[in-house]
Amino acid sequence: MSESWPAPAKLNLFLHIIGRRADGYHLLQTVFQFLDYGDSLAFESRPGGQVSRAEGPRDLPEADDLCVRAARLLLQETGLREGVRLRLRKRLPMGGGLGGGSSDAATVLVALNALWRAGLTTDDLAQLGLRLGADVPVFVHGFAAWAEGVGERLTPLPDLPVPWYAVVRPTVAIATAELFADPKLTRDCVPLTIRDFLSGAGGNVFEPVARARYPAVAQVLDALSAYAPARLTGTGACVFAAFADEASARDALRALPGEWSGFVARGCNTSPLQDRLRRMSVDEGAA
Numbered sequence: 001m002s003e004s005w006p007a008p009a010k011l012n013l014f015l016h017i018i019g020r021r022a023d024g025y026h027l028l029q030t031v032f033q034f035l036d037y038g039d040s041l042a043f044e045s046r047p048g049g050q051v052s053r054a055e056g057p058r059d060l061p062e063a064d065d066l067c068v069r070a071a072r073l074l075l076q077e078t079g080l081r082e083g084v085r086l087r088l089r090k091r092l093p094m095g096g097g098l099g100g101g102s103s104d105a106a107t108v109l110v111a112l113n114a115l116w117r118a119g120l121t122t123d124d125l126a127q128l129g130l131r132l133g134a135d136v137p138v139f140v141h142g143f144a145a146w147a148e149g150v151g152e153r154l155t156p157l158p159d160l161p162v163p164w165y166a167v168v169r170p171t172v173a174i175a176t177a178e179l180f181a182d183p184k185l186t187r188d189c190v191p192l193t194i195r196d197f198l199s200g201a202g203g204n205v206f207e208p209v210a211r212a213r214y215p216a217v218a219q220v221l222d223a224l225s226a227y228a229p230a231r232l233t234g235t236g237a238c239v240f241a242a243f244a245d246e247a248s249a250r251d252a253l254r255a256l257p258g259e260w261s262g263f264v265a266r267g268c269n270t271s272p273l274q275d276r277l278r279r280m281s282v283d284e285g286a287a
Contacts, residue, residue, distance in 0.1 A: 004040040004041065005273065009098040010033065028148065030147050031144070034142075034268040034269070034271045035098075035268060038092055039103065039107075043087075048082065050085075051075070053068055055088055057088075057094065066108075066132055067105060071112060095176070097233040102136045103273075105132045110140060139273065142270060143158065163244060166227075166264055167263055167264070168262035170237050170239070171216055173237065176235045204231055214237070228243055229242075
């Protein structure tokens with residue numbers, strides 16, 4: 001069994017839609033930042049070609065699990081005859097807008113590429129990840145980024161502030177497809193520049209729609225905004241607010257009604273997954 005590998009959460013610090021492609025996919029602008037909080041994965045070697053899941057979401061069939069699909073895709077693309085048994089320990093809520101499934105898939109690709117010595121580059125892995133989901137490449141690359149296209153065109157933002165975040169999940173599950181289909185969703189935002197964002201421009205176009213459709217989301221946004229400006233991440237349902245220090249973030253979280261679950265985490269401009277990969281390289285070099 002390998003040591004555990006992190007699959008960190010992400011936040012969308014803003015999220016705009018600026019148009020649609022001919023195939024119907026929405027063209028986005030967003031900024032991704034990682035958190036030092038997330039899921040974790042461990043890998044147990046198995047006989048050649050076998051991929052199975054020993055631990056993971058109970059209500060998700062193994063064949064639909066992005067972790068299993070990522071491992072099988074890596075085997076298919078490399079022609080390796082390795083096998084693996086996956087143990088996924090979930091902390092991130094499914095459908096929370098924190099990128100849990102995409103992050104899990106990216107960790108499988110990055111970790112197994114290293115453990116199996118498959119030799120794929122980061123760009124190779126990102127291209128494989130894009131076949132699993134639009135957010136997977138940002139987790140593979142592992143740097144805070146300005147993202148465009150469907151989320152796959154990335155520009156590093158290494159100097160973003162790294163505040164402490166209070167992240168709260170309302171007692172509701174948001175159907176992403178419903179938000180994208182809502183006629184009131186703004187799909188024609190004027191494109192921003194990175195400088196615009198760094199000067200304070202940008203919001204989340206899904207927030208007004210989520211507020212209208214899900215009163216619980218509106219309640220959390222309003223309650224958390226009493227302590228710091230709150231925003232929906234991705235298509236939700238999680239809501240976050242930034243604080244200068246950990247104590248202030250924890251105080252705000254404790255002050256919210258007890259039926260809302262949440263956590264406090266530090267922002268990261270380099271993914272904990274990349275930190276884990278570097279430690280492996282250092283350890284092997286010292287051996």
